[in-house]
Amino acid sequence: MKAIIVTDDKKLVWLESKKPEILDNEVLIKVTATAVNRADVVQKNGLYPPPPGASDILGLECSGVIEAIGGNVKKRKVGERVCALLTGGGYAEYASCPEEQAIPIPRGISLIEAASLPEVYATCWLNLFYEANMKGGDTVLLHAGASGIGTSAIQLCKLFECKTFVTAGTLGKISYCIELGADGGSLRQEKPFEDIKKWAPKGVDIILDPVGGEYFEDNLSVLTMEGRLILIGLMGGSKSQINLGLVLMKRQRIIGSTIRARNSTIKGKVMNDLHEKVWPHFESKKIIPIIHKMMDIKDANQAHSIMENNQNIGKIVLEV
Amino acid sequence: MKAIIVTDDKKLVWLESKKPEILDNEVLIKVTATAVNRADVVQKNGLYPPPPGASDILGLECSGVIEAIGGNVKKRKVGERVCALLTGGGYAEYASCPEEQAIPIPRGISLIEAASLPEVYATCWLNLFYEANMKGGDTVLLHAGASGIGTSAIQLCKLFECKTFVTAGTLGKISYCIELGADGGSLRQEKPFEDIKKWAPKGVDIILDPVGGEYFEDNLSVLTMEGRLILIGLMGGSKSQINLGLVLMKRQRIIGSTIRARNSTIKGKVMNDLHEKVWPHFESKKIIPIIHKMMDIKDANQAHSIMENNQNIGKIVLEV
Numbered sequence: 001m002k003a004i005i006v007t008d009d010k011k012l013v014w015l016e017s018k019k020p021e022i023l024d025n026e027v028l029i030k031v032t033a034t035a036v037n038r039a040d041v042v043q044k045n046g047l048y049p050p051p052p053g054a055s056d057i058l059g060l061e062c063s064g065v066i067e068a069i070g071g072n073v074k075k076r077k078v079g080e081r082v083c084a085l086l087t088g089g090g091y092a093e094y095a096s097c098p099e100e101q102a103i104p105i106p107r108g109i110s111l112i113e114a115a116s117l118p119e120v121y122a123t124c125w126l127n128l129f130y131e132a133n134m135k136g137g138d139t140v141l142l143h144a145g146a147s148g149i150g151t152s153a154i155q156l157c158k159l160f161e162c163k164t165f166v167t168a169g170t171l172g173k174i175s176y177c178i179e180l181g182a183d184g185g186s187l188r189q190e191k192p193f194e195d196i197k198k199w200a201p202k203g204v205d206i207i208l209d210p211v212g213g214e215y216f217e218d219n220l221s222v223l224t225m226e227g228r229l230i231l232i233g234l235m236g237g238s239k240s241q242i243n244l245g246l247v248l249m250k251r252q253r254i255i256g257s258t259i260r261a262r263n264s265t266i267k268g269k270v271m272n273d274l275h276e277k278v279w280p281h282f283e284s285k286k287i288i289p290i291i292h293k294m295m296d297i298k299d300a301n302q303a304h305s306i307m308e309n310n311q312n313i314g315k316i317v318l319e320v
Numbered sequence: 321m322k323a324i325i326v327t328d329d330k331k332l333v334w335l336e337s338k339k340p341e342i343l344d345n346e347v348l349i350k351v352t353a354t355a356v357n358r359a360d361v362v363q364k365n366g367l368y369p370p371p372p373g374a375s376d377i378l379g380l381e382c383s384g385v386i387e388a389i390g391g392n393v394k395k396r397k398v399g400e401r402v403c404a405l406l407t408g409g410g411y412a413e414y415a416s417c418p419e420e421q422a423i424p425i426p427r428g429i430s431l432i433e434a435a436s437l438p439e440v441y442a443t444c445w446l447n448l449f450y451e452a453n454m455k456g457g458d459t460v461l462l463h464a465g466a467s468g469i470g471t472s473a474i475q476l477c478k479l480f481e482c483k484t485f486v487t488a489g490t491l492g493k494i495s496y497c498i499e500l501g502a503d504g505g506s507l508r509q510e511k512p513f514e515d516i517k518k519w520a521p522k523g524v525d526i527i528l529d530p531v532g533g534e535y536f537e538d539n540l541s542v543l544t545m546e547g548r549l550i551l552i553g554l555m556g557g558s559k560s561q562i563n564l565g566l567v568l569m570k571r572q573r574i575i576g577s578t579i580r581a582r583n584s585t586i587k588g589k590v591m592n593d594l595h596e597k598v599w600p601h602f603e604s605k606k607i608i609p610i611i612h613k614m615m616d617i618k619d620a621n622q623a624h625s626i627m628e629n630n631q632n633i634g635k636i637v638l639e640v
Contacts, residue, residue: 212564231568238565244532245558247576248551254574256567 003057003092004300006044012058012091012300020055020089020096024070025264027099029082031064033115033294034090036303036316037148038210038233039260044304050088051261059090060260063105063115064320073099081105083114085122085267087260091297093320100268103275106282113289116315120152121278122270123232123259127208128156130270131255132228136161138205141196141222143215145182146173148315149232151290153208154182159281162206165199167192169310176313180290193218203227213237220246220254228253290314323377323412324620326364332378332411332620340375340409340416344390345584347419349402352384353435353614354410356623356636357468358530358553359580364624370408371581379410380580383425383435384640393419401425403434405442405587407580411617413640420588423595426602433609436635440472441598442590443552443579447528448476450590451575452548456481458525461516461542463535465502466493468635469552471610473528474502479601482526485519487512489630496633500610513538523547533557540566540574548573610634 003017022028040058042048050056063083066076076082076099084102089095105114128134140157142150145166157164158181165184166177174185184199186192196204203224209215214236219229220243231254246252259267281287292312295303296319303316323337342348360378362368370376383403386396396402396419404422409415425434448454460477462470465486477484478501486497486505494505504519506512516524523544529535534556539549540563551574566572579587601607612632615623616639623636 212568216562216564231564234564234568238563238568240562240564242536242560242562243558244536244551244554244560244576247574248532248554248558248578249576251576251578253576254567256564256569256571256573258568258571 001093004059004297006058010044012044012304014298017057017092019094022068022070022096024072025098026070026096027066027073027076027082027102028068029062029064029084029095029097029102030067031062031090031093031095031320033064033112033317033319034059034062034297035116035119035148035318036307037061037119038235038307040091041304041307054087055089055095057089057092059088059092059095060086061115061118062086062090062095063111064095066102067094069099075099076102081111083118085118085259085271091300091318098264098268100264101271103271103279106279108283108285109289112294112317112319113291116148116289116291116317118271119259120148120315121156121274122267123149124153124156124208125273125278126259126266126270127230127232127257128153128206129273131230131257132206132208134160134162134206138162139200140164141204141207141219142166142182143188143207143209143211144168144235145177145185146313147210148290149208149210150177151180151314154180155287156278157181159286165196165204173313193222196222200224206230208232211236213240216240217243220252223250223252226251226253228255231256232258292316294319321413324379324617326378330364332364332624334618337377337412339414342388342390342416344392345418346390346416347386347393347396347402347422348388349382349384349404349415349417349422350387351382351410351413351415351640353432353637353639354379354382354617355436355439355468355638356627357381357439358555358627360411361624361627374407375409375415377409377412379408379412379415380406381435381438382406382410382415383431384415386422387414389419395419396422401431403438405438405579405591411620411638418584418588420584421591423591423599426599428603428605429609432614432637432639433611436468436609436611436637438591440468440635441476441594442587443469444473444476444528445593445598446579446586446590447550447552447577448473448526449593451550451577452526452528454480454482454526458482459520460484461524461527461539462486462502463508463527463529463531464488464555465497465505466633467530468610469528469530470497471500471634474500475607476598477501479607485516485524493633513542516542520544526550528552531556533560536560537563540572543570543572546571546573548575551576552578612636614639
């Protein structure tokens with residue numbers, strides 16, 4: 001099969017590669033499309049090695065048709081149109097994963113569009129519901145609100161009756177987020193935390209944060225009593241000071257959370273929740289995939305460049 | 321009634337004070353004994369104001385006999401021998417609290433001894449089980465292992481089949497902890513974190529930490545994947561650096577937790593758990609109250625001085 005290979009000078013080239021072999025609990029997917037995640041860019045640059053056992057090909061999600069199943073696979077069958085959360089290997093003609101991580105695509109969504117859903121929705125579901133224990137009425141601060149994760153989180157929060165405030169890098173992105181359902185937004189270049197304090201004078205209940213160090217102290221300062229800061233990335237560095245007095249007296253929680261290195265049981269639980277509780281809302285159009293651009297997998301360099309320059313709103317899909 | 325009053329020069333004197341009035345959901349307890357907590361010392365020094373609505377008399381726990389009940393009280397009755405978790409007011413002849421916070425004393429334990437139990441067991445139960453989600457087989461690091469909280473946590477962890485490592489300030493305290501059931505210990509003046517890394521090469525699952533700033537970075541460095549650092553005090557200051565890279569990649573949780581300012585629903589849930597799941601083990605002597613000294617309430621200054629000088633192993637009880 002063909003797959004994207006990272007050259008020594010960090011270029012992505014479409015070359016012959018070894019087709020994955022499946023284990024008894026795995027499915028083999030003939031990939032229709034994959035999508036770009038920031039983790040792919042970090043991995044390309046050598047800063048995010050794949051977890052043990054994972055494919056070293058980039059790509060944390062895909063959509064496609066099941067071509068083969070392992071001997072113990074029970075829920076999935078050959079010929080099914082699925083989208084899947086991968087530990088790696090999506091930028092290829094074929095990808096494999098444990099059966100729990102592949103679920104049917106939502107009705108009313110094309111097979112190509114479905115490639116944009118697994119990683120961002122699984123990340124949001126895991127972090128908002130499992131880690132942050134989100135309940136209707138909570139206020140949620142989303143940094144990088146126009147990202148794939150941001151645009152999914154805005155919609156999920158609205159669906160489950162929570163209010164959101166976003167930060168983003170351009171006024172156009174903020175307008176887009178508000179149109180999508182965000183209740184407020186502020187430019188990250190100005191004083192977003194001043195605006196957040198005005199928007200939520202008692203503090204926000206949950207922060208989903210891909211920034212890290214640069215925002216850390218400000219994040220804790222706008223978090224309410226028993227608020228939860230879910231750290232999902234380090235775009236703004238990893239070092240900070242911390243005032244433990246605030247953490248203690250406000251009973252705050254700081255939770256580091258990545259999805260990629262977790263086991264397939266928890267990933268399967270999240271995907272099952274998405275299938276049951278989120279996918280039906282795509283059919284009714286209450287939520288929609290937010291796709292910045294669909295590109296050919298052979299243009300992966302250009303796709304990465306769009307993300308590296310923060311030019312995208314929502315996901316960049318790569319057709320195989 | 322008489323109660324301990326804090327003078328302007330931080331002395332504790334036994335003086336006439338106003339007897340508490342009870343609300344419909346409260347019980348009035350004729351106090352037999354109370355016990356000293358570090359929070360009392362901090363409050364005496366003006367650094368821990370009572371939460372809104374709380375008595376301004378010191379004392380976060382007591383034992384005694386119920387003398388009156390409010391009109392809506394359902395579970396408690398006049399004449400019952402109880403121990404109670406208080407938001408304040410224990411250093412007095414009478415104390416009041418919502419009925420959920422007063423539970424019968426364990427069988428086989430004297431009414432005076434029972435004053436040593438509510439605060440430390442409620443704190444340990446809340447933090448180990450609710451906050452840290454402790455499961456049998458977990459490894460738990462307890463700083464200040466010979467404190468009231470430490471000696472209760474050692475016993476609770478052993479009871480629920482978890483292993484503990486303690487730090488403490490003297491070899492005598494460490495020996496005591498190990499006799500009580502701790503699986504290892506190290507002097508805080510030496511290099512305890514080196515010993516902890518040897519004891520738990522993969523890291524510890526849970527840290528119950530009253531120290532804060534001084535230990536913070538070392539604590540995170542010995543915490544395993546998905547480990548939980550429960551911050552319950554700031555004896556070692558409130559400021560630290562934090563490496564968010566570690567927090568993210570190890571999916572660690574940092575949780576600030578105090579019990580005093582929480583509502584009576586959660587306190588009642590904890591007390592009910594203690595009554596059902598922990599008190600029976602006092603009867604069978606699987607766990608025991610660890611009481612450093614029983615003193616007269618009029619000697620409260622001396623009692624505080626023992627705690628301020630870290631001379632106690634376990635609780636200091638004050639008879640009223």
